[in-house]
Amino acid sequence: MLRFFKGFGLLSVVLLGVVTVPVQAAGDLLVAPTRVVLDGSRGTEVVLNNIGAEPATYRISLEIKRMTAVGGLDEIAEENATPAERTALGMIAFSPRRVTLPPNQPQVIRVGVRIPEGTPPGEYRAHMLFRAVPDAAAAVAADAAKPAATGVSIALIPIYGITIPVIVRVGDLGAEAVIGDAWVAETPDGPAFNFGLTRTGNRSVYGDIEVTRPGANEPLLRARGIAVYPEVGAREVSLRVPPELAAKLKGPVRIRYTEDREVGGGTIDEAERVVK
Amino acid sequence: MRKFGMKRAIVGAAIAALALNAPAAHAASATGTATAKILRQITLTNISALQYATIISGASASTVAVSTAGVRTCGASLSCLGTATAASFNVDGTEGAVVLVGGDSSVSLAGSLGGTMTSSLTYSAANITLGATGGSFQVGGTLSVGANQAAGDYTGTFNVTADYQ
Numbered sequence: 144m145l146r147f148f149k150g151f152g153l154l155s156v157v158l159l160g161v162v163t164v165p166v167q168a169a170g171d172l173l174v175a176p177t178r179v180v181l182d183g184s185r186g187t188e189v190v191l192n193n194i195g196a197e198p199a200t201y202r203i204s205l206e207i208k209r210m211t212a213v214g215g216l217d218e219i220a221e222e223n224a225t226p227a228e229r230t231a232l233g234m235i236a237f238s239p240r241r242v243t244l245p246p247n248q249p250q251v252i253r254v255g256v257r258i259p260e261g262t263p264p265g266e267y268r269a270h271m272l273f274r275a276v277p278d279a280a281a282a283v284a285a286d287a288a289k290p291a292a293t294g295v296s297i298a299l300i301p302i303y304g305i306t307i308p309v310i311v312r313v314g315d316l317g318a319e320a321v322i323g324d325a326w327v328a329e330t331p332d333g334p335a336f337n338f339g340l341t342r343t344g345n346r347s348v349y350g351d352i353e354v355t356r357p358g359a360n361e362p363l364l365r366a367r368g369i370a371v372y373p374e375v376g377a378r379e380v381s382l383r384v385p386p387e388l389a390a391k392l393k394g395p396v397r398i399r400y401t402e403d404r405e406v407g408g409g410t411i412d413e414a415e416r417v418v419k
Numbered sequence: 420m421r422k423f424g425m426k427r428a429i430v431g432a433a434i435a436a437l438a439l440n441a442p443a444a445h446a447a448s449a450t451g452t453a454t455a456k457i458l459r460q461i462t463l464t465n466i467s468a469l470q471y472a473t474i475i476s477g478a479s480a481s482t483v484a485v486s487t488a489g490v491r492t493c494g495a496s497l498s499c500l501g502t503a504t505a506a507s508f509n510v511d512g513t514e515g516a517v518v519l520v521g522g523d524s525s526v527s528l529a530g531s532l533g534g535t536m537t538s539s540l541t542y543s544a545a546n547i548t549l550g551a552t553g554g555s556f557q558v559g560g561t562l563s564v565g566a567n568q569a570a571g572d573y574t575g576t577f578n579v580t581a582d583y584q
Contacts, residue, residue, distance in 0.1 A: 175460035177512065177583040194462055208582070215545060216519055216582050270582065277576055294500075296572050297471040297562065299526060299538065301506055303579040305463050332544050349584075351515070366548055367515040370584040382517065382548055 170275025171195035172305060177368070178349070179254060179271075179309045186255035189307070191273050193244035200243040200276045203252055205232055205269040206306060210372040213379050216270070216306075231267035234258055235309055241276075256311050264314025266346040266373050274304025308370075310347070318344030320371055322398050322414040327389050330381075334389035336364060337381045338398060338416070342371040350411055352380070353399045354392065357415075363392055369400070393418050461512040462553075463581050469540075469558055472501025476568035483564060487543035487557040497564060505543075510581050511553035519546045520556045522579035534569030538562040540577060 173192040181187060193199050207228045208216040219228070236255040244250055254271075277300060323339025342348055348371050354364040364384065371378050384392065396418055400411045471483050477496030484492040491503035510518050521542055528536045538560045547554040558579065 171462070171464040173460055173462040175458035177459045177461050177516070190458065190460075194464065210584070213545075214519075214584075215521070216584065272580065274578075274580075295474045295476055295530075295536075295564070295568055295570055297474070297528060297536075298572065298574045299469040299471075299506070299528070299560075300574065300576045301465060301468070301508075301522075301558070301579045302576050303463055303465060303508065303522075303581075305461055306580055306582045307461075308583065365515045366517050367513055368517050368584060372584075382546070383544060 169195050169197040169199045170201070170277075170303060172199075172201065172273055172275065173249075174273050174305045174307060177307050179307065181254075181256045181309070181311050183256050183258040183311060183313060186253060189252045189254055189271065190249050191242070191244075191252055192249040193246055196246055198243060198245045200241065201250075202241050202272075202274055202276050203237065204240070204272050204274075205235060205237075205309070206272050207232070208270045208306070210370070210375045210378060212375060212377070214381065227265065227267060228269075230259075230262065231269045231311065234262070234267060234311055235269055237271070254309060258311070258313055262313050264316065264345070266316060267311040267313065268347075268372070269309050270306040271309050272304050272306045274302060277302050312346060316344070316346035318342060318346045318348050318373075320348040320400060320411050322400060322412045322416070323377070325396070325398060325416040326419040327384075327392055328381075330383065333383055334386055335381045335383045336389065336392050336418075337379055339377060339379055340369070340371050340400070341377040342373075342375070345373065347372045348400075348411055350400055350402045351404075353401070355397045355399070356391075357395055357397055363388065363396070368403075459513050459516075461510065461516075461518065461581065461583060464509040464511075466507040466509055466555070467504045469506035469560060470502070470504045471538075471562050472499065472503050474499055474562075474564060474568075476564050476566070476570075478566055480566045481564055482561050484561040485559045487541060487559040489557070489559070494564070506558040506579075507555060508557075508579065508581070509553055509555045510547060510549060512549050514549055514551050516549045517546055517584070518549065518554070519582040519584060520580070521545060521582075522558070523577040526560075526575045526577040528573040528575035530569055530571035530573045532569055532571035534565075534571065534573075536562060536564060536568065536573055538575070 171194045173194050175190045207219040207224050242250050321341045325338035352366045353362045355362045399413045402409045475498040479496045481494030481497050489505040493499035525539050540560045543557040
């Protein structure tokens with residue numbers, strides 16, 4: 144009898160290891176467009192689609208994020224928000240805030256904006272977060288009958304989502320950006336191409352980067368959707384590149400920062416740099 | 420895989436046309452012009468979970484690490500069983516788009532028979548530049564296991580986001 148239990152205990156440890164492997168959380172998602180800019184006269188629509196294989200419930204919310212000097216976006220708790228950030232949260236309205244979607248079912252999220260009278264000119268911004276609500280059933284119930292004598296099995300469930308910026312511009316705003324030094328550096332995750340961007344003015348700048356070798360037609364590197372937000376005067380842009388490209392990028396290059404193609408694609412700044 | 424990608428793109432386009440309520444759809448035009456605006460999209464898909472698999476705790480406290488490449492390092496005094504994996508996410512969208520990725524730096528786990536553990540979390544990158552077939556990032560971590568950690572099934576949740584700037 145004792146031997147039987149011993150055997151069972153051993154077996155169950157092995158079984159646990161096998162059984163707990165596929166903890167696949169539902170909640171794969173698609174969001175379009177990836178950036179919203181409003182001038183206050185009219186709203187817009189954002190599409191959310193469940194691209195997973197299971198039905199999922201998504202929650203939509205507004206978050207405050209601040210850009211860092213190295214180009215990250217730090218999440219800011221609402222109690223630490225500045226008055227301007229609170230104003231942004233107050234002027235953006237959206238619906239619905241929670242939706243359950245079967246697989247491959249899109250849902251339109253209406254986004255409206257109301258600018259209170261007397262709002263000072265400026266750029267107001269919040270980040271719209273789309274995220275699946277975790278399954279309540281995912282929690283493992285206590286089961287004393289399970290003879291996991293010495294084994295500890297672990298399941299970590301990611302709650303994952305997408306954020307897109309929702310930008311409201313009040314008044315006549317302008318901004319410029321200047322490209323700084325460029326260099327290639329080693330990071331723990333491989334080489335990266337880095338350069339500085341300095342911004343002036345009272346709104347963000349946003350656009351695409353192209354790095355070209357003088358005389359060559361095809362760019363060496365293309366990166367789309369690089370922003371410098373008003374809360375930072377300058378940021379570093381760090382783009383991981385394969386080692387062979389990192390070697391090619393060293394030397395004289397032309398870096399071009401252009402506006403988004405959807406707003407004309409004009410040049411924001413262009414600079415010749417020797418990449419160290 | 421490729422086929423799925425195509426399907427998604429077409430679905431996206433169809434929704435975009437609907438969502439924007441294209442004026443041409445209302446016009447009774449004899450020439451029958453069709454317009455559709457394709458919106459830029461981003462998708463986030465969870466490919467694998469962060470799995471430490473099964474651990475048998477020992478007499479002294481120790482750690483188990485799973486690298487972002489999915490390689491497990493089992494601390495002294497512990498026995499590790501099963502297959503460990505790093506969490507992996509696929510991101511798809513406009514080619515060349517730079518997407519910021521990240522999330523919680525630690526997670527606490529509660530055991531089914533009592534007891535708690537914590538795990539630190541590490542991300543393979545702070546941002547990814549999407550290629551023609553999108554991009555991916557991984558999440559690894561280091562789990563702190565107590566001396567004679569209570570047995571059971573431990574679960575915890577952590578937040579991960581892909582941010583457009």
